[in-house]
Amino acid sequence: xxxxxxxxxxxxxxxAADGGREAAERLITVxxxxxxxxxxxxxxxxxxxxxxxxxxxxxxxCREGYCGACATxxxxxxxxxxxxxxxxxxxxxxxxxxxxxxxxxxxKAIYDIEKLRPNVSAIQQMYPTVFRCVACGTCTKSxxxxxxxxxxxxxxxxxxxxxxxxxxxxxxxxGLCMLRCPAEITQPxxxxxxxxxxGRYLRKDSPELAERxxxxxxxxxxxxxxxxxxxxxxxxxERYYARDSE
Amino acid sequence: MYPEYMEESLRKVVQTxxxxxxxxxxxxxxxxxxxxxxxxxxxxxxxxxxxPDALRPVRVGPNKGEKLTTEVADLLESHSWLRSEQVxxxxxxxxxxxxxxxxxxxxxxxxxxxxxxxxxxxxxxTKLRMGDANTMMSQGGMQAAVSRTDSPTKHYLDAxxxxxxxxxxxxVKALTEDGPGVVKWLEDLxxxxxxxxxxxxxxLHGGGTSRxxxxxxxxxxxxxxxxxLMDEVRNHPDMITIKEFMPAVELIMxxxxxxxxxxxxxxxxxxxxxxxxxxxxxxxxxxxxxxIRGFDTTNHYGATGDGLVMAYRAGAKLMYMDSVQYHxxxxxxxxxxxxxxxxxxxxxxxxxxxxxxxxxxxxxxxxRDIEASAIIRECVQNGGGIETPSGRxxxxxxxxxxxxxxxxxxxxxxxxxxxxxxxxxGIDINKLPMLIYPSLHYQNGGVEINExxxxxxxxxxxxxxxxxxxHGRNRLMGNSVLDYxxxxxxxxxxxxxxxxxxxxxxxxxxxxxNYEKELANSGVQTNLVAPILLPSxxxxxxxxxxxxxxxxxxxxxxxxxxxxQEERSDA
Ligand SMILES: Cc1cc2nc3c(=O)[nH]c(=O)nc-3n(C[C@H](O)[C@H](O)[C@H](O)COP(=O)(O)OP(=O)(O)OC[C@H]3O[C@@H](n4cnc5c(N)ncnc54)[C@H](O)[C@@H]3O)c2cc1C
Ligand code: SF4
Ligand code: SF4
Ligand code: FES
Numbered sequence: 001x002x003x004x005x006x007x008x009x010x011x012x013x014x015x016a017a018d019g020g021r022e023a024a025e026r027l028i029t030v031x032x033x034x035x036x037x038x039x040x041x042x043x044x045x046x047x048x049x050x051x052x053x054x055x056x057x058x059x060x061x062c063r064e065g066y067c068g069a070c071a072t073x074x075x076x077x078x079x080x081x082x083x084x085x086x087x088x089x090x091x092x093x094x095x096x097x098x099x100x101x102x103x104x105x106x107x108k109a110i111y112d113i114e115k116l117r118p119n120v121s122a123i124q125q126m127y128p129t130v131f132r133c134v135a136c137g138t139c140t141k142s143x144x145x146x147x148x149x150x151x152x153x154x155x156x157x158x159x160x161x162x163x164x165x166x167x168x169x170x171x172x173x174x175g176l177c178m179l180r181c182p183a184e185i186t187q188p189x190x191x192x193x194x195x196x197x198x199g200r201y202l203r204k205d206s207p208e209l210a211e212r213x214x215x216x217x218x219x220x221x222x223x224x225x226x227x228x229x230x231x232x233x234x235x236x237x238e239r240y241y242a243r244d245s246e
Numbered sequence: 247m248y249p250e251y252m253e254e255s256l257r258k259v260v261q262t263x264x265x266x267x268x269x270x271x272x273x274x275x276x277x278x279x280x281x282x283x284x285x286x287x288x289x290x291x292x293x294x295x296x297x298p299d300a301l302r303p304v305r306v307g308p309n310k311g312e313k314l315t316t317e318v319a320d321l322l323e324s325h326s327w328l329r330s331e332q333v334x335x336x337x338x339x340x341x342x343x344x345x346x347x348x349x350x351x352x353x354x355x356x357x358x359x360x361x362x363x364x365x366x367x368x369x370x371x372t373k374l375r376m377g378d379a380n381t382m383m384s385q386g387g388m389q390a391a392v393s394r395t396d397s398p399t400k401h402y403l404d405a406x407x408x409x410x411x412x413x414x415x416x417x418v419k420a421l422t423e424d425g426p427g428v429v430k431w432l433e434d435l436x437x438x439x440x441x442x443x444x445x446x447x448x449x450l451h452g453g454g455t456s457r458x459x460x461x462x463x464x465x466x467x468x469x470x471x472x473x474x475l476m477d478e479v480r481n482h483p484d485m486i487t488i489k490e491f492m493p494a495v496e497l498i499m500x501x502x503x504x505x506x507x508x509x510x511x512x513x514x515x516x517x518x519x520x521x522x523x524x525x526x527x528x529x530x531x532x533x534x535x536x537x538i539r540g541f542d543t544t545n546h547y548g549a550t551g552d553g554l555v556m557a558y559r560a561g562a563k564l565m566y567m568d569s570v571q572y573h574x575x576x577x578x579x580x581x582x583x584x585x586x587x588x589x590x591x592x593x594x595x596x597x598x599x600x601x602x603x604x605x606x607x608x609x610x611x612x613x614r615d616i617e618a619s620a621i622i623r624e625c626v627q628n629g630g631g632i633e634t635p636s637g638r639x640x641x642x643x644x645x646x647x648x649x650x651x652x653x654x655x656x657x658x659x660x661x662x663x664x665x666x667x668x669x670x671x672g673i674d675i676n677k678l679p680m681l682i683y684p685s686l687h688y689q690n691g692g693v694e695i696n697e698x699x700x701x702x703x704x705x706x707x708x709x710x711x712x713x714x715x716x717h718g719r720n721r722l723m724g725n726s727v728l729d730y731x732x733x734x735x736x737x738x739x740x741x742x743x744x745x746x747x748x749x750x751x752x753x754x755x756x757x758x759x760n761y762e763k764e765l766a767n768s769g770v771q772t773n774l775v776a777p778i779l780l781p782s783x784x785x786x787x788x789x790x791x792x793x794x795x796x797x798x799x800x801x802x803x804x805x806x807x808x809x810x811q812e813e814r815s816d817a
Contacts, residue, residue, distance in 0.1 A: 061378030196436025204445030240407035
């Protein structure tokens with residue numbers, strides 16, 4: 001990377017995996033969709049797949065744990081358990097065998113949020129499978145975000161929309177819970193509906209927000225805008241540095 | 247866990263903490279903010295944009311002769327995937343009123359507004375999945391003047407000052423006056439804002455704000471907004487068609503110089519498809535994955551500046567493409583998350599940057615370019631940085647202060663994503679500070695637009711991070727989440743209205759041939775084919791063996807690789 005002038009860019013290379021094999025410290029073996037590769041022991045699953053030379057097309061989005069594109073199933077040697085993780089967030093282990101599941105088939109319900117109400121019948125109409133839950137807890141065990149998925153499914157059955165919102169807030173819609181659910185429930189999709197219902201109907205309204213929107217519409221700020229926009233750079237700068245702070 | 251050799255420095259952080267906590271409880275700044283002269287100096291001496299080889303004149307196109315970020319100039323001086331004679335434009339594969347390129351926040355807003363206000367049908371073509379976008383990742387929040395002590399004009403002044411008075415005023419006015427309306431629009435769609443007991447929207451400080459103005463959804467602000475918008479878009483399959491893994495690679499024009507659609511590339515089948523559209527919106531976001539100056543980035547996988555190069559070849563003017571935003575606080579350790587974003591809200595809530603001696607060296611809420619430059623100065627000039635085992639530098643960001651200031655449990659509730667990110671590596675941010683260094687974050691400049699998102703090309707609209715002018719040469723935190731909402735909506739409105747009136751002429755890709763000629767005439771020699779679409783992180787030896795994919799420069803072949811870095815190091 002010749003464009004990097006010393007001491008400014010933080011990294012000698014553009015990515016952890018970019019140093020080439022000679023730079024890599026300890027290598028371990030992982031099985032990516034059945035095939036063995038040597039990868040750095042400290043890599044994330046995503047880093048390992050790329051180190052192996054794959055160009056990921058499906059299976060990577062944000063690369064920082066927000067989008068859920070990188071759902072992965074894996075097993076460790078000598079362990080019967082199927083484990084779940086986000087490839088961008090989970091570290092490899094020696095002997096790990098893994099497959100990315102970049103898409104979980106699931107049908108989103110189509111609705112007009114204005115015609116629904118924040119209650120159990122909205123859930124019944126849109127995601128009736130929720131009521132098939134057998135409370136096995138598999139979803140909770142498989143959630144890479146560590147969410148109490150079963151609890152939010154139970155809350156949905158009670159029509160407790162606020163609890164679904166709160167418990168599913170950090171869901172990244174990776175789909176791993178719905179992949180593992182024996183009752184074929186589409187938890188994350190239902191949770192999106194519940195969050196929207198909460199935001200739309202159960203929020204406490206902000207009194208000043210409506211007033212502010214109205215004030216803008218009525219042109220209350222136009223005169224001040226006109227004044228600021230007519231100011232030269234110098235005057236504007238003076239005003240800026242003299243402004244008071246909260 | 248942090249390596250043992252950092253323990254002494256960590257002890258110093260603990261030693262100075264009580265005094266710093268006292269300071270933070272007072273209503274005066276914990277460290278003197280810089281005046282205009284000090285700001286100028288730290289930028290000139292330490293901001294990466296000011297390094298001698300950071301910029302170079304671009305040799306072709308509408309901005310010819312202007313100095314741009316070197317990597318951007320490289321990107322613009324590249325070959326198209328297509329030659330005009332390869333593409334049959336007589337029978338477009340798809341026709342639509344409005345073509346939206348990019349399924350992030352700006353794109354979704356535009357589709358919804360075009361539908362609601364004009365009954366316009368749109369087609370969203372996006373590179374990865376819907377919402378695989380920078381929009382999904384914003385943690386900190388969105389600025390909007392909703393509190394009683396605030397006003398849209400105060401917001402205006404903060405934004406203009408943060409941008410060093412170079413912002414286009416009409417854009418800043420649009421941004422700030424639409425802000426409160428956007429908060430309401432999103433809330434009515436079902437976004438769950440953080441609130442106070444009485445229902446008023448919770449507001450926090452961000453860098454460069456004179457009023458508490460940052461509204462948020464815990465630290466999943468972007469995810470909450472993106473998922474709500476996507477869900478609503480998907481509720482209208484009859485009006486909004488979605489094509490995923492179908493990035494645009496070129497714009498299509500008509501014989502009267504109007505934009506008339508785009509050529510899409512199917513990542514699965516490697517086919518090209520033509521879309522004829524009455525109006526076209528570029529909402530492709532930023533360019534973090536170009537790894538400018540070798541920096542790590544906070545951006546999503548597909549942030550490769552595609553919109554810039556497509557628009558430029560078609561004749562659109564760029565603005566402020568000489569300015570890159572480095573976020574002051576990217577992760578520096580552990581190595582696996584290097585470059586990841588540490589939200590500015592951490593400093594908004596009282597987190598303090600400290601050198602290896604546990605001392606403050608900068609006001610924690612300077613505008614981003616100033617704060618980032620001060621951190622680089624502390625590491626590079628003052629020797630105040632801590633070196634990681636892999637040779638990165640960093641300073642501490644003291645997060646344990648936050649619960650001490652706001653009460654126990656505050657971090658757990660307000661920063662669940664941050665907490666999660668670190669605890670995987672045995673670092674509890676309630677007890678230990680984070681090690682940080684600036685990370686490549688945001689494309690300050692872009693395609694020049696006016697307040698209706700129009701460009702100098704009729705029928706071509708641009709919104710969101712792909713645009714330039716709104717933020718001047720430095721965006722403040724929270725203003726880009728507001729940006730894609732405000733201008734995504736405005737784009738839907740004006741592109742929708744335009745689509746109702748325009749009669750397109752004969753479709754053409756002649757601009758590509760002309761651009762090729764201009765490259766040749768200007769003596770540009772390059773192997774780069776752009777848009778880049780996706781970066782490659784395969785190690786070098788693997789890439790050497792990828793004879794066809796890695797080395798291929800034939801238009802239309804399977805080049806899903808970012809050759810940019812190597813091109814430059816070979817040159
Ligand atoms: C980690 C992170 C945190 C942030 N936090 C904040 C914050 O707290 N506050 C704030 O104000 N801002 C924040 N930002 C900035 C802000 O999120 C973005 O600037 C904003 O979301 C950009 O929105 P957009 O719609 O313009 O682009 P994006 O949301 O990036 O959407 C662009 C879309 O276009 C697609 N695309 C790209 N090229 C093509 C192509 N050739 N064809 C088709 N589709 C294409 C992309 O895949 C993507 O889906 C943050 C950014 C990051 C990366
Ligand atoms: S709740 Fe389900 S979809 Fe959401 S993050 Fe957890 S496992 Fe993934
Ligand atoms: S996995 Fe399915 S059935 Fe089991 S608890 Fe979760 S939702 Fe219920
Ligand atoms: S790539 Fe987005 S969560 Fe892993």
